[in-house]
Amino acid sequence: MKFGKEFKREMVPEWIEAYVDYTGLKQILQEIRRFKESNQPPTPATSLDRRLALYRNFSGLNLQGSVQSTSDIENQVIAVNTVPHENYRKFYKTKFLASPEGAENEISFFDKLDHEFNKVNTFYKDKVDEVMREVTLLNKQMDALIALRIKVMDPGFNAFPSLQSLSLDINNSTPSRITSPLRMTVVVHFQILHCQCADTDDIPVSPSFDPTDGRQVSMTNASYPKLPINRNSLRENRDTDSQKTDPLEILDHVKIVNTFESPISTIRGVLSESKENDLSYKKEELKKVEHRLKLIFIEFYQKLRHLKHFSYMNLSAFSKILKKYEKITSRKAARSYLKMVDNSYLGSSEEVTSLLDRVETTFIKHFSQSNRREGMKILRPKHKREKHRITFMSGFFSGCSIALLVAVILLRDDRKLIDKDEGTSYLDKIVPLYSFYAYIVLHMLLYAANIYFWRHYKINYAFIFGFKQGTELSYREVFLLSNGLAMLVLAALLMHLHMNSRAEVYGTHIEYVPLGLIMVLLSITFCPFNIIYRSSRWFLIRCVFRCICAPLYKVTLPDFFLADQLTSQVEAIRSLEYYICYYTWIKPSHGHNMCQRHNVYNIFYFILAIIPYWFRFFQCVRRLFEEKDQAQAYNGLRYFLTILAVVIKTAYVLRKSLTWEVLVILSSLITTLFNTYWDIVVDWGLLRRKSKNKFLRDKLILHHKSAYFTAMVLDVLLRFAWLQLVLRFNVHSLRGSTVSSIFACLEVIRRGMWNFFRLENEHLNNVGKYRAFKSVPLPFAYHEEDDHKEE
Incomplete structure (x- = not known):
């Protein structure tokens, strides 16, 4: 299948306007081709020239390829510069280093190429920023979920002493023994979604987590996988040990968001005129919260996958279209432009890839009982095959x-x-x-x-x-x-x-x-x-x-x-x-x-x-x-x-x-x-x-x-x-x-x-509206601002 058809087939339908206009760029290249054919008709090569070219290509003595590769960057006919733009974002503008005859179409080609790249890069950056804001919200939601799990499954559990001793064990890189897997979860439950990966060390984490199991678990560095934990965050927690608070207190600042999705909840909502309810700490309530967060994680994971595929397809499109340009015009421009593409946010950002791994780990640990096969079946359902x-x-x-x-x-x-x-x-x-x-x-x-x-x-x-x-x-x-x-x-x-x-x-x-x-x-x-x-x-x-x-x-x-x-x-x-x-x-x-x-x-x-x-x-x-x-x-x-x-x-x-x-x-x-x-x-x-x-x-x-x-x-x-x-x-x-x-x-x-x-x-x-995913309402509503106002 040609790349143009594959590119069109693989587009996210709701984001179709954000993709590079590959067809429009090909049309400009066709105009360049027609102009060259009309003004510079090719001279037919003689049979002797063809035979000599064949011998040169396969003799092994021709060094043209290696010389071209070393001096290719010097033969580039374009220079890509950044131009100032609003919101302090980088916009890119291509400039011809020479003015060859009949280059109007080529200038219009690079103008359109710059426009398409800036459009794609801006859209990708906006979507990644949106994803990062969602990560912050999901962090807080998971904090409340884990606290609610502990409150429901182990009401007499005191989280603060266990957290203190566990932090010291992590800092000393020694194995620790936890009397309840719920306690371990309080610390490491959502660190995998933190995007501040600088100065990270590894922490041994139990591969299986069952909130209903109260048996003791033993962890060793040799038997468990490692998850990245922010060392600076743990060090700050250790230094400010006196200022620590019980993580279960987060439940005092949250309420359950009622979406009125059932007849009973609708009737109660009409009578009480409130969309938020206090926590009841019942297992039914916990199941509803887990179910809704599970749907949120599935949609969030699909968005990350679409973003990664969006980046890959557009990068491939820029590479393909520049190769076509070089083939038609015989000018060297791909390396300079693709170097800029690789250094841009679209080509160099790794946030989405990192988040994909972390969301997979989090989902498998907390929503599929550490069964990776079952978890990935839910996150990556197979497409139907036509029979x-x-x-x-x-x-x-x-x-x-x-x-x-x-x-x-x-x-x-x-x-x-x-x-x-x-x-x-x-x-x-x-x-x-x-x-x-x-x-x-x-x-x-x-x-x-x-x-x-x-x-x-x-x-x-x-x-x-x-x-x-x-x-x-x-x-x-x-x-x-x-x-x-x-x-x-x-x-x-x-x-x-x-x-x-x-x-x-x-x-x-x-x-x-x-x-x-x-x-x-x-x-x-x-x-x-x-x-x-x-x-x-x-x-x-x-x-x-x-x-x-x-x-x-x-x-x-x-x-x-x-x-x-x-x-x-x-x-x-x-x-x-x-x-x-x-x-x-x-x-x-x-x-x-x-x-x-x-x-x-x-x-x-x-x-x-x-x-x-x-x-x-x-x-x-x-x-x-x-x-x-x-x-x-x-x-x-x-x-x-x-x-x-x-x-x-x-x-x-x-x-x-x-x-x-x-x-x-x-x-x-x-x-x-x-x-x-x-x-x-x-x-x-x-x-x-x-x-x-x-x-x-x-x-x-x-x-x-x-x-x-x-x-x-x-x-x-x-x-x-x-x-x-x-x-x-x-x-x-x-x-x-x-x-x-x-x-x-x-x-x-x-x-x-x-x-x-x-x-x-x-x-x-x-x-x-670039709306390609379902919006699932968050289960918890935080009231920290209201508490501060009352104080």
């Missing part, structure tokens, strides 16, 4: 589904079910049973298409949705699941039509095939065994549960994204109600018309239609009070108006009258216009007046602007297609419940299109 059998089975299932669909259509035409009244009545009874699966399969197919295009355009959907690395489904796997479900449903439908195609034989055991199918689907969904993508299934179940419990859970993007999907599956939810009515309340021979005669059915027909919108409304209310964002108030109002429109529309369907028809037209028109504006302007970020791209946004991922205008037009049309469904326009070529099913499918298609542009806008927001 050939997934592609094969997807093709096989799709072929079977197409064949079964053709068979269903031919059987329907052969039995002439549409032309007969009894056939139309029969279809009205079974279409709601199978349309439920049609909505799900269509939604899954569109989701698979979305994943394909998200990956193609480098939209980091896995990070946006918060999938655990290595567990996210690819488009092939979603396509496999959707085609497998479609094959089962079409096979059941074909069998259903073949056995019960006439009204007089209606009512056999074949009517329970759809019910058995839905039981199989639910069994697979809630299967506790590690089969059929268990992690993804449980992720979906958790999101659904959080939607149902809104606003008692903190709202995340997967939660409201899923709730938006449910608003487009109202007909599928109503199909579940029809299942209950069809198999419990009425005889199979009566069907849908009999269900509508039950008042309970009609009441739930209202309720089920508005449930998804209530989910979103309560989520907007939660975000309004948490984030103090006024946009959530307008968003909540939008869903409340949609609820009113759905209620009025449902009442009109059940009891048609002129008054209800007028109300339907007004409510549906207002709701449709409001939702359309929100889709295009807020969710997609389009129709910007002051934008480089007219009526679009400044940053676009798709290369063709016409795709955005087409999507906007289609969104308006499909929104008003839903309005036509509200008004119940008659289509003479279609009969029965098929019309409502078709319009429901159009709404699912609109949602699938909305998904792509919604995530594109979210990704571009992350890119603009």
